[in-house]
Amino acid sequence: MDHFELKNGELCAEQVPLAEIAREVGTPVYVYSRATLSRHARVFREALSALPKVHIAFAVKSNPNLAVLRLLAKEGYGADVVSEGEMNRALAAGIAPKDVVFSGVGKTRAELIAAVRAGIGQFNLESEEEGVELAGIAAALGKTAACALRVNPDVDARTHAKISTGKAENKFGVSHDRASGIYARLSALPGLDMRGLAVHIGSQIGDLEPSRQAFLKMGALMNALRVQGFKVTHMDLGGGLGVPYKAGEQLPTPADYGAMVTEVALGWGVTLMFEPGRVITGNSGVLVTEVVRVKRGAGHPWVVVDAAMNDLARPAMYDAWHDFVAVKPSGETMIANIVGPICESSDTFALAREIDAVRVGDLAVFRTAGAYGATMANTYNSRALVPEVMVDGDKWAVVASRIEPATILAAEQVPEWLD
Numbered sequence: 001m002d003h004f005e006l007k008n009g010e011l012c013a014e015q016v017p018l019a020e021i022a023r024e025v026g027t028p029v030y031v032y033s034r035a036t037l038s039r040h041a042r043v044f045r046e047a048l049s050a051l052p053k054v055h056i057a058f059a060v061k062s063n064p065n066l067a068v069l070r071l072l073a074k075e076g077y078g079a080d081v082v083s084e085g086e087m088n089r090a091l092a093a094g095i096a097p098k099d100v101v102f103s104g105v106g107k108t109r110a111e112l113i114a115a116v117r118a119g120i121g122q123f124n125l126e127s128e129e130e131g132v133e134l135a136g137i138a139a140a141l142g143k144t145a146a147c148a149l150r151v152n153p154d155v156d157a158r159t160h161a162k163i164s165t166g167k168a169e170n171k172f173g174v175s176h177d178r179a180s181g182i183y184a185r186l187s188a189l190p191g192l193d194m195r196g197l198a199v200h201i202g203s204q205i206g207d208l209e210p211s212r213q214a215f216l217k218m219g220a221l222m223n224a225l226r227v228q229g230f231k232v233t234h235m236d237l238g239g240g241l242g243v244p245y246k247a248g249e250q251l252p253t254p255a256d257y258g259a260m261v262t263e264v265a266l267g268w269g270v271t272l273m274f275e276p277g278r279v280i281t282g283n284s285g286v287l288v289t290e291v292v293r294v295k296r297g298a299g300h301p302w303v304v305v306d307a308a309m310n311d312l313a314r315p316a317m318y319d320a321w322h323d324f325v326a327v328k329p330s331g332e333t334m335i336a337n338i339v340g341p342i343c344e345s346s347d348t349f350a351l352a353r354e355i356d357a358v359r360v361g362d363l364a365v366f367r368t369a370g371a372y373g374a375t376m377a378n379t380y381n382s383r384a385l386v387p388e389v390m391v392d393g394d395k396w397a398v399v400a401s402r403i404e405p406a407t408i409l410a411a412e413q414v415p416e417w418l419d
């Protein structure tokens, strides 16, 4: 459910007509709904309410906008970060260091030092080597780093290959067979407080069974570690729950997910940690675009819009589907290919899609663009970096300015020996 609805024949974000934002800010522009974000944050928390101790760390990579992070901080969310840049954003948004989880397979020495200094709440270690390095850093700084060991459970999340992370051939975590040996060795190191395990098998998960299998494996490993005398007080079950991208698509809901987790993990006697990203932000944003041209083709007409793969990369990267709807639908439809202006054939949003009929100058949106949208944007083809807006009832504000190509050009220089 979201708050992007037709009012008097035109698509609004909450009470604000998207046409008003497009007129004032220009297009393309991402628009987020505060009410939708808050609702998703509360629904996800509510779904876990049968569990005694829960910590929810929002996956910053899905939407790192400062205003989004501030809103989620006010909802009581922590943050799951994968770089020093994301860590600094989370802290700048007012999330307490102790509520931050640092994940990622390639944390650099400089990042580990910065995170230990900042007092980050938990490091999700992706290898024994990382644990050894972190132990040295923490001990030298006179600190103790709380850690979970990320385990690769070797289950197939049955999602797109590029966002599957829990199969043996994926780079993430340590193998299930080696996990208890590594946990034991890291537990002996000064500077580390090994307190639990972490798992994350992928994103846009539409079937709960692989997650259930992974969580059962983690529960068994937790028990085995306890039998060996190790402490396991925290279990981080990652993120990954999918969202519907097509109108009418049925996916497991947060309530279904919560019921599954409760069934598996209720008796574990740990703080359960979660790292949801897409399920919080996905349906909370749209990308507003203007039709630049409608071009006759060999087959269906080409609807060329002013948003491109540099603004919304998911269709080009993952063959992802985003519903495309007119801001002022006439009631008529057409079958068209929707493309951006970039000089790549992968700059294609949809082929042979039945859509609202649109003409040059019309506004339209790509729906469900709040996750992995603006954050993946770049300036390819010397285009601007896309701006972001947040709406709250009848108010709205720019929460990330458009960065013009001239600003990027100004950061480049020609060495004098070239002239």
Ligand SMILES: *Cc1c(COP(=O)(O)O)cnc(C)c1O
Binding pocket: 059, 061, 062, 080, 103, 104, 200, 202, 203, 204, 238, 239, 240, 241, 275, 276, 277, 278, 279, 371
């Ligand atoms: C990407 C990621 C998440 C969030 O995934 P979603 O599908 O957006 O929920 C959580 N944890 C880790 C470690 C990740 O890499």
